[in-house]
Amino acid sequence: MSDLISAQGLSVRHGDTEVLHDIDFAISTGEIVTVVGPNGSGKSTLVRALIGLEPAARGKVHRKPKLRIGYVPQKLHVDASLPLSVRRFLSLPRRVSDAQAQAALERTGVSGLGARQIARLSGGQFQRVLLARALLSEPDILILDEATQGLDQPGTAAFYKLIEEVRAETGASVLMVSHDLHVVMSASDRVICLNGHVCCQGTPKVVAEAPEYRALFGMGTQGAFALYQHDHDHVHGTEPSDHATCSHEHSHSHV
Numbered sequence: 307m308s309d310l311i312s313a314q315g316l317s318v319r320h321g322d323t324e325v326l327h328d329i330d331f332a333i334s335t336g337e338i339v340t341v342v343g344p345n346g347s348g349k350s351t352l353v354r355a356l357i358g359l360e361p362a363a364r365g366k367v368h369r370k371p372k373l374r375i376g377y378v379p380q381k382l383h384v385d386a387s388l389p390l391s392v393r394r395f396l397s398l399p400r401r402v403s404d405a406q407a408q409a410a411l412e413r414t415g416v417s418g419l420g421a422r423q424i425a426r427l428s429g430g431q432f433q434r435v436l437l438a439r440a441l442l443s444e445p446d447i448l449i450l451d452e453a454t455q456g457l458d459q460p461g462t463a464a465f466y467k468l469i470e471e472v473r474a475e476t477g478a479s480v481l482m483v484s485h486d487l488h489v490v491m492s493a494s495d496r497v498i499c500l501n502g503h504v505c506c507q508g509t510p511k512v513v514a515e516a517p518e519y520r521a522l523f524g525m526g527t528q529g530a531f532a533l534y535q536h537d538h539d540h541v542h543g544t545e546p547s548d549h550a551t552c553s554h555e556h557s558h559s560h561v
């Protein structure tokens with residue numbers, strides 16, 4: 307399997323602060339990879355650096371030539387006073403035909419919304435419209451940054467089910483940032499736990515009650531996971547987001 311996007315020794319700075327350091331990362335064709343981590347741990351920064359929206363301070367990022375990326379950002383502010391229909395929004399920045407727009411809206415379960423104003427959509431409808439727009443580029447990889455923020459539990463579950471269906475149909479890889487670990491775990495081939503660096507990563511295998519998950523993410527009651535290939539030889543207090551810790555089910559102690 308060839309890597310669609312990879313990073314070696316990637317560090318990213320925001321001003322004087324090194325937000326990400328020494329990240330090694332790769333995602334292959336057809337894989338679903340989920341990035342988890344506390345607030346401020348650098349998840350969005352990593353995604354943006356992988357896409358090319360943030361420069362590397364050190365190390366490098368490689369994207370397969372002509373890679374088509376469908377990006378669903380964490381936030382997209384649409385001015386409520388701006389008249390912009392869903393149909394017109396789908397033609398930004400690249401014009402698409404009515405048939406293409408309609409097919410994408412149907413695929414994401416919001417086929418009746420073409421004439422609606424973007425600013426008047428509910429959170430769940432807007433996420434589906436954003437996904438429809440991302441799919442219009444026929445992406446090799448879909449990148450979703452907290453795409454279910456603000457959605458309720460059924461809305462979140464339905465959205466991830468849709469992502470899985472899209473992956474199955476198109477063969478696109480999926481890179482997700484998420485806090486909804488218990489929802490996405492079963493769908494992920496690999497999970498990367500980030501806290502300025504890669505704390506731990508591996509295949510999700512066991513899903514059960516885990517107080518550590520609640521402690522780390524501060525939400526959810528059923529989130530439980532086991533992470534493998536643990537690589538943890540540092541003190542978290544020295545990391546950029548030093549209020550955060552990376553807890554897990556392993557029995558070793560931090561040095």
Ligand SMILES: Nc1ncnc2c1ncn2[C@@H]1O[C@H](COP(=O)(O)OP(=O)(O)OP(=O)(O)O)[C@@H](O)[C@H]1O
Pocket residue numbers: 320321325343344345346347348349350351352547
């Ligand atoms: N444009 C910016 N300029 C300066 N600092 C920034 C910028 N964007 C992010 N940061 C800082 O970089 C760190 C990582 O931010 P990032 O948004 O990548 O974290 P995150 O893990 O996605 O957080 P969250 O879960 O809250 O969305 C934070 O301390 C943040 O304040």
